Amino acid sequence: MVDLKELFEKGRWYHCFRYDGLTSNGTYDVANYIEHYKFDKYYGGKTVLDVGCSDGYFSTWMKEHGADRVLGVDSNKYDGSLAFVPSIAFKQIHQEKYAQYADDYAVYRPLYEKYGLTNSNKLLFMAKLMELDIEFRTGSIYDLSAFGEFDLVMCNDLLEHLRDPITAIEQLYLATKGKCIITVSSALKTGWFDRKKALALYQGHVSGGSFFSLSEEAVKAMCASAGFKKIEVVSRFEMLNRRHGTPNSHFVLHAYK
Numbered sequence: 001m002v003d004l005k006e007l008f009e010k011g012r013w014y015h016c017f018r019y020d021g022l023t024s025n026g027t028y029d030v031a032n033y034i035e036h037y038k039f040d041k042y043y044g045g046k047t048v049l050d051v052g053c054s055d056g057y058f059s060t061w062m063k064e065h066g067a068d069r070v071l072g073v074d075s076n077k078y079d080g081s082l083a084f085v086p087s088i089a090f091k092q093i094h095q096e097k098y099a100q101y102a103d104d105y106a107v108y109r110p111l112y113e114k115y116g117l118t119n120s121n122k123l124l125f126m127a128k129l130m131e132l133d134i135e136f137r138t139g140s141i142y143d144l145s146a147f148g149e150f151d152l153v154m155c156n157d158l159l160e161h162l163r164d165p166i167t168a169i170e171q172l173y174l175a176t177k178g179k180c181i182i183t184v185s186s187a188l189k190t191g192w193f194d195r196k197k198a199l200a201l202y203q204g205h206v207s208g209g210s211f212f213s214l215s216e217e218a219v220k221a222m223c224a225s226a227g228f229k230k231i232e233v234v235s236r237f238e239m240l241n242r243r244h245g246t247p248n249s250h251f252v253l254h255a256y257k
């Protein structure tokens with residue numbers, strides 16, 4: 001019989017969660033970097049949309065910090081199918097990666113079933129475990145219209161994985177009532193000569209799933225073109241990718257409607 005310790009240690013995790021003395025074996029331990037996101041201390045009275053939520057660490061954080069309503073949206077169906085369209089040459093690698101979500105369910109099924117879950121969606125699993133009222137919907141950043149508008153919209157580490165970050169930012173704008181927080185990973189670090197240039201470096205030939213390395217100016221310009229009024233980069237930091245043991249450069253941008 002599988003237990004929680006085994007799921008936390010050997011299951012397929014993107015985020016590290018700490019629960020009852022256990023830490024899930026995620027790719028990113030976001031908790032160690034949370035101050036870089038410059039979140040408010042308290043989100044009482046606010047509605048929050050977490051686009052590309054994955055395991056949902058940020059959704060649980062928002063709920064634990066008072067948010068009235070938190071909705072996580074991800075294109076992952078957790079049935080083993082691909083959640084995005086990778087470059088053709090890299091399709092098999094990504095198919096194998098997403099197949100792990102179905103494998104995870106097959107191995108740890110009794111634990112998921114205990115909480116009434118029919119797949120390995122870790123956001124819903126952690127919400128049940130932590131007794132947090134968080135919603136999840138399968139959906140795409142390319143069409144957020146079905147979900148309505150939210151006081152705070154978050155989109156962390158997703159833009160660089162998209163073929164069309166411009167349309168994605170326009171959708172974030174339409175879903176935002178107040179503020180949008182965008183975090184970009186694999187960020188393009190520019191020298192003084194290029195610092196003010198809106199650069200997007202194509203990277204699809206390296207992994208087939210991280211399409212662009214974006215400069216801060218590029219994302220700021222896309223936000224301005226979408227209609228956001230005030231846009232500021234609030235932090236820059238390196239986050240350790242625990243699977244590869246390599247740092248991943250990030251910047252966090254706050255955009256206001």
Ligand SMILES: C[S@@+](CC[C@H](N)C(=O)[O-])C[C@H]1O[C@@H](n2cnc3c(N)ncnc32)[C@H](O)[C@@H]1O
Pocket residue numbers: 028030051052053054055073074075076083084139140141142155156157158161
């Ligand atoms: C790199 S992870 C980032 C997870 C989390 N937001 C974070 O910052 O740690 C990107 C997530 O976006 C999802 N995703 C990919 N394409 C998407 C799309 N078009 N719409 C919504 N989610 C998408 C993936 O399934 C994955 O869970």
